[in-house]
Amino acid sequence: MQQNRYVGITASVKPEMERFEKELEALVLDNRNELCKDILEFLKAPSKRIRPVLMFLTLKALAAEISDEHYKVALATELLHSATLIHDDIIDCASERRKKECLHKKFDTKLAVIAGDYFLSLALKTLAELEQPHIFKIFSGNVLKICSGEISQYFKRYKVPSIEEYLEKSKNKTALLFLCAVKSALTVSETESPMLEEFALNFGTAFQIANDLKSDTDSDNGIYTLPYVLYFQNNPAYDIMNLDVNSYTEAKSLARSFLNEFIDGIMRDISSPDNKALMALCESLKEK
Numbered sequence: 001m002q003q004n005r006y007v008g009i010t011a012s013v014k015p016e017m018e019r020f021e022k023e024l025e026a027l028v029l030d031n032r033n034e035l036c037k038d039i040l041e042f043l044k045a046p047s048k049r050i051r052p053v054l055m056f057l058t059l060k061a062l063a064a065e066i067s068d069e070h071y072k073v074a075l076a077t078e079l080l081h082s083a084t085l086i087h088d089d090i091i092d093c094a095s096e097r098r099k100k101e102c103l104h105k106k107f108d109t110k111l112a113v114i115a116g117d118y119f120l121s122l123a124l125k126t127l128a129e130l131e132q133p134h135i136f137k138i139f140s141g142n143v144l145k146i147c148s149g150e151i152s153q154y155f156k157r158y159k160v161p162s163i164e165e166y167l168e169k170s171k172n173k174t175a176l177l178f179l180c181a182v183k184s185a186l187t188v189s190e191t192e193s194p195m196l197e198e199f200a201l202n203f204g205t206a207f208q209i210a211n212d213l214k215s216d217t218d219s220d221n222g223i224y225t226l227p228y229v230l231y232f233q234n235n236p237a238y239d240i241m242n243l244d245v246n247s248y249t250e251a252k253s254l255a256r257s258f259l260n261e262f263i264d265g266i267m268r269d270i271s272s273p274d275n276k277a278l279m280a281l282c283e284s285l286k287e288k
Helices: 014-030 036-044 052-061 068-092 109-130 134-155 162-188 195-216 219-223 226-234 245-269 272-286
Strands: none
Touching: 014 036, 014 052, 014 068, 014 109, 014 195, 036 068, 036 109, 052 068, 052 162, 052 195, 052 272, 068 134, 068 162, 134 162, 134 272, 162 195, 162 226, 195 226, 195 245, 195 272, 226 245, 245 272
């Protein structure tokens, strides 16, 4: 396992993540094509793997037995995430992903789109092997919402959202895939936990906010992150396109406080000895 690869990882999920990595590589090798080498390079680049990590930690918190079917849920989740990354890079005209040249830069846009579709196909194949229509429904319904959220984001470019709209966008853009993983894993275990499903949704939202605070490239494309939202809320007459450095720094500080309070709320909801690892994962998202 690559050192420091996983955010908030604990010894309790290390064996599961090592098996996950082997199965992810085997899945690609079993379905090889001319892009196999580049696909594996993309998958093996340093990555948080935060979605399967969260799923396995959730199962550990419930003392649930982890089965082969759980690994298929984790694989499908990560493959869907990978598909969205490749397509996002094309939309954003990005040059690098995980410190590697983006596929659309290395080859061309057409092949990159097909590579994203390849990941999607592997995810569908993996979900089909579960032979559980309810899990397929969970994924398909939420992925549809994710795509609808991306479409909505496109048509709302250069409009500063309210805090509520920003949080809703973050939920649709990122958090729903976290929910897919946890809800599907609970279904495999034949158990229900509305509290943990809500936690997964809120954690995914916090994860997106944390990412937004670390990288603000979206503003160049007219998609405004939390610092802009908070600043514009207090200065509605200001030209947000020309936000100066000092004002942005001040707004970013407010956004850090907002994120930390949001995470504190999540942690209060799951506070128990069984959830220590999940709480540590939340703590790792906090902005210092």
